[in-house]
Amino acid sequence: MPPSLLIQRTKIKMQNEKLKQIRQAKHLEYGSFDANMNNIGRAWSSLLGLNKNIPGHVVANMYVIAKLIRTQGGFKQDTYDDAQNYLHQAELMQKVKDEQ
Secondary structure (H helix, E strand, O other): OOHHHHHHHHHHHHHHHHHHHHHHHHHHHHOOHHHHHHHHHHHHHHHHOOOOOOOHHHHHHHHHHHHHHHHHHOOOHHHHHHHHHHHHHHHHHHHHHHHO
16 A cells, blocks of 8 residues: 555544544533434424424534534634534434434
């Protein structure tokens, strides 16, 4: 394996581990991501007068959009880390929902 590919894979592995640690810390601080996103979806749906609740994975995707908009104010690694984690969690939530 070329050294450049090994370095790239190592960086990806380190980034994935960093994001995992952030998710674990947030879970300890705020509780279940899924439950929180579903609760926010219910609250937003009620505020907007919708007949159906906004699914949790859609809420998470909306947070991704908010994080991406925030990048227009300048680079902040934390913003990108948060966006990646929201997108990861949204993917897992939708996958579970669609497999039911």
